[in-house]
Amino acid sequence: MSLSPWIWFAALLTLCTFSFLWRDNPFYKFAEHLFVGVSVGYTITILYWNAFLPRVWEPIVINHQFYVLLPTILGILSFAIFFKKISWLIRYPIAFLMGAACGISVPRSFQGYIFRHMQGTITAISPGQSNLLLISNIIMVIGVIATLLYFYFSIEHKGFIGKVANVGIWYIMLAFGAGFGYTVMARVSLLIGRLQFLLHDWLGVID
Amino acid sequence: MNFLEKMMNIDRRWIYLLVGICVLVPLIRPVGLPTSITPYTRALFDYVDKIPADGPAVLISFDFDPSTSPELQPMAQSILRHCFAKDINVMCLGLMPTYIGMIDIALSNVKDEYGAVSGEDFVFLPYVPGVTAVMLSMGESIKNTFIRDYYGVLIDSLPMMQHIRNYDDIAIVVSISGSAMPQSWAVLVGTTYHVRVGVGTTAVSAAEYYSWLQTGQFVGMLGGLKGAAEYENLIESKGYTIEGFRKVATKGMDAQSFVHILMIVLIIIGNIAFFSLRKRSRQI
Structure with missing residues (x-):
């Protein structure tokens, strides 16, 4: 069994959190509030030492790089939301962020999210691959077309189009099923991690 | 109330x-159930394995x-061990x-096993605000983006950083992520700077x-606890681990399999109960 007070504290907080499985209770509430408080405190500390001091304080006050004032003022305007009379000033940092983000991401998103995936789908049924892979890729391409057609609402889904759209629904359901299976795996992994901590780090009953 | 009706109204606490x-x-x-290696884990492992010693760096984005x-830390630590x-x-x-705290934990757990030294074998980059800006700025100059490492040492003075300027000197970015960050790496960095991206994900x-x-767009992928367990097994089989290496993810895979079997059984029982009761209500 661990002799570290921090391990004991972490173990007790884990048990407090698990107590929610039975029902909501003050122990769970305590752990929840503590988590929120610590997270905020930790984030503020990191931001102060890694962002404010080296990126704002040092350049302006110590190195007299006054051009840093411009982004600093833009950042400070974000706090205008807390003051009713000048809350409109927040539009400027938001406008800057929106403009920059769109400019950066639009061309790259087209390339990365759309063109590369279209290319991957089109070239999937190319000669020179094993029969098994070819069949797999044909199934994939049918799925892409059927699912896209399901989300195409400018034609009524009846007749041939309706049948293809129905195939699309099956593909979507299969994707949900795969997603659910993976989600179970993810959630169980979190439980395994915590129980490993309790049994190994705290109690020392497993290797 | 018969068995099927009880199953439909079972208290979730029993589950x-x-x-x-x-x-x-x-x-x-x-029990020691076997864990087979998937091609995507093998692909990431092989890619990292082929990087020459003291050549281009591996950038692990925590x-x-x-x-x-629980899912991602074993992956990060296995890749660190491999490197x-x-x-x-x-x-x-x-x-x-x-995310910074996760790097600190991973390095604390691994660096002493291999005698890895900060500035020579690894660089712990500090937090700098602006995710997209940081990703793109590193493409121009890593030194200008961070200036100092996490421990406050000037990046310019670190021996390891003498030959690493930007993404041209990085062999692969491995994004260990529980969010959509790997996509950002692939779209923003992979597309712009043509650097290869690997992913370890929940x-x-x-x-x-x-x-x-x-x-x-991704070289390979470690998917969930199973991906972490696969990578642990790969580095162990190649002799990249020290004696007494604790395979955290592999140890959890038995439990993972047991719960999956339980889930399958519960889903089957739930479906049988649902359709039987629906059939019965229609007959009435």
Whole structure:
């Protein structure tokens, strides 16, 4: 069994959190509030030492790089939301962020999210691959077309189009099923991690 | 109320109890169920394995916080072990304040096993705000983006950084993530700077990344606890681990399999109960 007070504290907080499985209770509430408080405190500390001091304080006050004032003022305007009379000033940092983000991401998103995936789908049924892979890729391409057609609402889904759209629904359901299976795996992994901590780090009953 | 009706109205706490038992028992009494290596894990392993010692660096982006660490921390530590064993230079990056702590834990757990030294074998980059800006700025100059490492040492003065300027000197970015960060790496950095991207992700996100593997935007993928266990087995089989190496993810895989079997049984019982009761109500 661990002799570290921090391990004991972490173990007790884990048990407090698990107590929610039975029902909501003050122990769970305590752990929840503590988590929120610590997270905020930790984030503020990191931001102060890694962002404010080296990126704002040092350049302006110590190195007299006054051009840093411009982004600093833009950042400070974000706090205008807390003051009713000048809350409109927040539009400027938001406008800057929106403009920059769109400019950066639009061309790259087209390339990365759309063109590369279209290319991957089109070239999937190319000669020179094993029969098994070819069949797999044909199934994939049918799925892409059927699912896209399901989300195409400018034609009524009846007749041939309706049948293809129905195939699309099956593909979507299969994707949900795969997603659910993976989600179970993810959630169980979190439980395994915590129980490993309790049994190994705290109690020392497993290797 | 018969059995099927009871099943439809079962108190969820019974399910919690069953899941708890299915996790606890194999952890205390491991069965040692085999874990096969998937091609995507093998692809990432092979890519890292081919990087020459003291050549281009591996940039590990710790894009996760404690909420997903049981799945992702073993992956990060396995990749660190792989790199340190092969003398591959590593850069550790956290793009959010809460990610920094995960790097600290991983390095604390691994560096002493291999005698890895900060500035020579690895660089712990500090948190700098602005995710997209940081990603793109590193493409111009890593030194100008961070100036100092996490420990406050000037990056310019670190021996490892003498030959690493930007993405041209990085062999692969491995994004260990519980969010959509790997996509940002592939779209913003992979597309712009043509640097290869690998991904270690939570099981929840794994399904959506298969298309990214098919397009070649990701070199390989470690999916969930199973991916972490596979990588642990690969580095162990190649002799990259020290004696007494504790395979955290592999130890959890028995429990994982038990719970999956339980889930399948519960889904089957639930469906039988649902359709039987519906049939009965229609007959009435």
